Amino acid sequence: xxxxxxxxxxxxxxxxxxxxxxxxxxxxxxxxxxxxxxxxxxxxxxxxxxxxxxxxxxxxxxxxxxxxxxxxxxxxxxxxxxxxxxxxxxxxxxxxxxxxxxxxxxxxxxxxxxxxxxxxxxxxxxxxxxxxxxxxxxxxxxxxxxxxxxxxxxxxxxxxxxxxxxxxxxxxxxxxxxxxxxxxxxxxxxxxxxxxxxxxxxxxxxxxxxxxxxxxxx
Amino acid sequence: xxxxxxxxxxxxxxxxxxxxxxxxxxxxxxxxxxxxxxxxxxxxxxxxxxxxxxxxxxxxxxxxxxxxxxxxxxxxxxxxxxxxxxxxxxxxxxxxxxxxxxxxxxxxxxxxxxxxxxxxxxxxxxxxxxxxxxxxxxxxxxxxxxxxxxxxxxxxxxxxxxxxxxxxxxxxxxxxxxxxxxxxxxxxxxxxxxxxxxxxxxxxxxxxxxxxxxxxxxxxxxxxxxxxxxxxxxxxxxxxxxxxxxxxxxxxxxxx
Numbered sequence: 229x230x231x232x233x234x235x236x237x238x239x240x241x242x243x244x245x246x247x248x249x250x251x252x253x254x255x256x257x258x259x260x261x262x263x264x265x266x267x268x269x270x271x272x273x274x275x276x277x278x279x280x281x282x283x284x285x286x287x288x289x290x291x292x293x294x295x296x297x298x299x300x301x302x303x304x305x306x307x308x309x310x311x312x313x314x315x316x317x318x319x320x321x322x323x324x325x326x327x328x329x330x331x332x333x334x335x336x337x338x339x340x341x342x343x344x345x346x347x348x349x350x351x352x353x354x355x356x357x358x359x360x361x362x363x364x365x366x367x368x369x370x371x372x373x374x375x376x377x378x379x380x381x382x383x384x385x386x387x388x389x390x391x392x393x394x395x396x397x398x399x400x401x402x403x404x405x406x407x408x409x410x411x412x413x414x415x416x417x418x419x420x421x422x423x424x425x426x427x428x429x430x431x432x433x434x435x436x437x438x439x440x441x442x443x444x445x446x
Numbered sequence: 447x448x449x450x451x452x453x454x455x456x457x458x459x460x461x462x463x464x465x466x467x468x469x470x471x472x473x474x475x476x477x478x479x480x481x482x483x484x485x486x487x488x489x490x491x492x493x494x495x496x497x498x499x500x501x502x503x504x505x506x507x508x509x510x511x512x513x514x515x516x517x518x519x520x521x522x523x524x525x526x527x528x529x530x531x532x533x534x535x536x537x538x539x540x541x542x543x544x545x546x547x548x549x550x551x552x553x554x555x556x557x558x559x560x561x562x563x564x565x566x567x568x569x570x571x572x573x574x575x576x577x578x579x580x581x582x583x584x585x586x587x588x589x590x591x592x593x594x595x596x597x598x599x600x601x602x603x604x605x606x607x608x609x610x611x612x613x614x615x616x617x618x619x620x621x622x623x624x625x626x627x628x629x630x631x632x633x634x635x636x637x638x639x640x641x642x643x644x645x646x647x648x649x650x651x652x653x654x655x656x657x658x659x660x661x662x663x664x665x666x667x668x669x670x671x672x673x674x675x676x677x678x679x680x681x682x683x684x685x686x687x688x689x690x691x692x693x694x695x696x697x698x699x700x701x702x
Contacts, residue, residue, distance in 0.1 A: 231448060235694060318564035324578070336689070343545075345541060345543055345545040346545060346547065348541070348545065349539075349541065349546075349547070349604075350547075351534065351560075352500060352502065352534055352537070352538075352539040352608075353534065353535070353558075353559035353608070353611055354531045354532070354534040354535035354559060354563050354611065355531070355559060355562060355563065356527060357527075362700055363558060364561065367549050368547075368548065368549055371549060392676070414674055
């Protein structure tokens with residue numbers, strides 16, 4: 229039997245809904261991973277030892293274990309200690325924190341490579357260290373890491389398919405559900421792939437816009 | 447705590463990095479409105495001394511006083527941070543490499559600290575930025591980013607940024623050393639203008655002619671000590687110390 233794309237329209241709604249979930253989860257997790265990355269970077273570089281050391285353990289956990297395991301831990305594990313998160317929220321938190329740790333590594337390096345004259349000039353004006361970090365150092369560091377962070381965000385989009393294991397009907401799982409009803413795997417997986425491609429294009433467009441805005445302001 | 451007699455008073459300043467002693471018991475007083483130049487070869491400690499005044503390079507010994515208040519007090523960490531931020535607001539500093547904030551326009555560079563620290567409104571901040579940039583002849587470039595400016599223009603914006611905090615004292619750390627020769631004069635002009643307005647200034651410089659023309663007093667430093675000091679017409683023309691003569695002779699030769 230050949231390909232038969234006429235089965236698609238009937239299940240298009242499901243796929244579209246899955247697509248909406250994928251976009252929503254990706255955007256929310258991306259925002260969490262960006263701001264979380266900044267916070268983690270500041271903790272890793274400037275927090276007192278007593279905060280920094282436990283934080284390192286947590287960061288190691290997010291970098292050194294599979295994302296799949298982390299999602300299980302957040303969704304199924306936390307219930308045992310009385311934190312019962314909706315699957316979508318657990319997925320966003322898992323993806324967001326996982327990539328926040330990766331973004332934090334990039335941002336730390338960027339903070340350290342901002343010329344130390346910048347901090348000096350800000351301190352000389354009378355700003356405190358945290359004010360100088362917030363207004364002068366971090367904005368420059370973040371501008372420098374937009375391209376590599378964008379790469380992480382593409383990886384985040386692809387890994388968002390993993391939240392299907394905790395029952396979120398995102399794009400991949402929706403395609404699977406349609407396949408379950410029609411036994412047409414090729415058609416629906418191709419359709420899902422096409423949607424991922426389009427979302428990728430959208431993310432690249434956003435990245436280019438951000439980069440263009442930043443390049444003017446340098 | 448008001449027993450500091452002069453406006454700026456440095457008493458027995460001492461600074462070492464491990465075994466290396468970069469400042470050896472230096473005392474200096476500067477009156478309000480005075481302009482003091484510090485000359486000397488690189489490594490003589492002149493920048494370190496200047497940076498000790500606002501505690502950017504903390505002294506290992508000795509005292510710094512500004513307008514009757516001890517700058518380098520011994521205080522608990524938090525209290526000291528609060529104190530030093532207060533003191534630094536009163537001292538403007540201009541760096542060799544400008545250190546403008548590259549992600550901000552000239553306007554934002556000038557108005558950021560007053561907005562953050564003095565809580566002025568957006569309109570006041572704009573008026574302030576315009577006035578300060580006009581003062582250094584940079585009003586036309588108010589919405590340019592540092593990367594769009596020449597070295598001399600950057601340094602003029604940096605001076606405006608420091609002046610926007612209305613400091614009592616201005617410190618210049620080789621403000622023209624990184625500039626192409628043809629851009630030096632526009633920065634010197636701004637500094638002369640400040641001198642005419644009786645701003646108290648301490649100027650670390652390699653430019654003897656400029657020091658001679660604006661400073662009330664010049665210090666020659668070598669190996670962490672003040673070898674000789676005096677009015678420029680005496681220090682430059684009839685220096686009493688052999689080391690001063692040697693430095694000036696070498697400097698004259700390299701300038702040719």
